Amino acid sequence: MDQLSDFISSWLATYCGVARQEGYVIGISGGVDSALTSTLCAKTGLKTLLVSMPIHQQPDQLKRAHQHIAWLTTNFTNVTSIEVDLTDSFETFRSTLPAEVSNHELSMANTRARLRMTTLYAIGQTNACLVAGTGNKIEDFGVGFYTKYGDGGVDVSPIADLTKSEVWALAKHLGVSQEITNAKPTDGLWGSDRSDEDQLGASYPELEWAMEFNGNEANLSERQCEVLAIYRRFNTANQHKMKPIPVCIIPEELRF
Numbered sequence: 010m011d012q013l014s015d016f017i018s019s020w021l022a023t024y025c026g027v028a029r030q031e032g033y034v035i036g037i038s039g040g041v042d043s044a045l046t047s048t049l050c051a052k053t054g055l056k057t058l059l060v061s062m063p064i065h066q067q068p069d070q071l072k073r074a075h076q077h078i079a080w081l082t083t084n085f086t087n088v089t090s091i092e093v094d095l096t097d098s099f100e101t102f103r104s105t106l107p108a109e110v111s112n113h114e115l116s117m118a119n120t121r122a123r124l125r126m127t128t129l130y131a132i133g134q135t136n137a138c139l140v141a142g143t144g145n146k147i148e149d150f151g152v153g154f155y156t157k158y159g160d161g162g163v164d165v166s167p168i169a170d171l172t173k174s175e176v177w178a179l180a181k182h183l184g185v186s187q188e189i190t191n192a193k194p195t196d197g198l199w200g201s202d203r204s205d206e207d208q209l210g211a212s213y214p215e216l217e218w219a220m221e222f223n224g225n226e227a228n229l230s231e232r233q234c235e236v237l238a239i240y241r242r243f244n245t246a247n248q249h250k251m252k253p254i255p256v257c258i259i260p261e262e263l264r265f
Contacts, residue, residue, distance in 0.1 A: 010182040017167050018052040024165055025055055025139060032056025032087070033141040034133040036125055036160070038197050039073030042143040044189050045180040046168055047077070050141055051085040058138055059090040062125045064099045070197050073189050080186065091132065095124050118198040122159025130162075139164040146172050147213055151220045152240060153247025154196070154209065161250060172220075173213035209243065211236045 025032060032055035035047045050057045059081065061074045078090045099121060103111045110116060129140045142163030148154040149169045155161040168176060173194070181190050194205040194213065206212050211219070218233075219240035226234065 010179055014049060014052065014179060014183060017049050021050060021141070021165065021167055022053040022055060025053070028139060028164075030139050031137040032058070032139075033165075034058040034060060034129050034136065034138040035141045035143065036129055037061050037074045037078055037090075038143075039070040039077070039189065040143075040192065040194060040197070041176055041180050041185065041190050042145055042148075042168065043074075044077045044185045045176055045183070046141050046143045047081060047088075048180070048183050048185060049167055051081055051088050054087055056136065056138060057081075057085065057088045058132060058136060059088060060129060060132060061090070061092040062095050062128055063092070064095045064121045064124070066197065067202055069192075069202075070195070073186075073192060076186060077189060080184075093128055093132075095121075095128065099124055114199075118196075119156045119159055121198050122156035122196075123162075126159050126162040133164075142166040142169065144169050145176050146170055147216050147220060150251060151216055152209060152243035153250040154205065154243070155250065156198075157250050160196075172217045174217060209239065211239045216240055 021033065032053070033050040035043060035050055035057070037043050037047060037059045047057065047059055059078050061071070061078065063071055081088045082090055102120065102124070103117060126140075132138070133140050140163045142149075142160070142165060144155050144160065144163075144166060145168055149161075149166065171179065177190055181187075193202075195203065196205060196208075209216070215236045216239075219237050222237060226237070229237065
């Protein structure tokens with residue numbers, strides 16, 4: 010696993026050099042994906058800025074974020090951190106919206122992610138840092154489980170070719186705390202403890218199986234059929250996130 014982590018960190022360092030930037034900024038949520046991504050960025054030796062951005066955050070999530078930030082800043086001299094509490098900003102923005110918008114639960118959850126993206130880019134541009142994404146392969150290319158122009162708005166995606174199982178394994182190998190690696194995965198957008206599995210209806214190992222499935226559906230169990238249907242539903246509905254923005258191509262004969 011050392012070779013894998015070294016490969017990703019080397020890729021990050023090379024990309025940053027080509028982009029003529031000084032390092033990376035990463036949002037720290039208290040989850041394993043952001044913990045692994047920030048650790049890999051720290052291993053580059055480049056400037057690594059960790060940003061905690063609570064919005065009505067659950068105490069256990071914030072505690073894990075603080076613990077990981079403390080661990081990284083203790084072990085890497087190139088790592089610094091900042092906390093930007095966006096709760097008041099979120100509530101101010103929400104209060105300006107029409108009631109049917111401000112009371113729409115999913116819209117407001119995605120707004121949290123977009124406020125965090127805006128914050129990361131503001132800090133990143135100020136410090137000549139690229140925004141490192143924290144999405145894994147299942148989220149980014151399987152079920153599209155992220156906010157468009159929110160946590161999906163990044164400069165690089167260092168772990169987007171790793172399944173969640175691979176993320177867990179590599180994080181443990183690199184010394185990420187057991188409290189983080191064992192924590193129930195959550196996007197932290199709801200002001201509650203609802204997990205990713207609560208929202209998706211399937212666990213990450215189940216979704217990994219569905220993403221790789223290429224066999225005879227007649228031989229599947231009832232649960233496997235259910236998981237496959239869940240995977241396909243999300244994959245189809247979220248293609249707009251995974252594909253480039255559609256461009257209306259103008260025929261030459263219509264140009265003037």
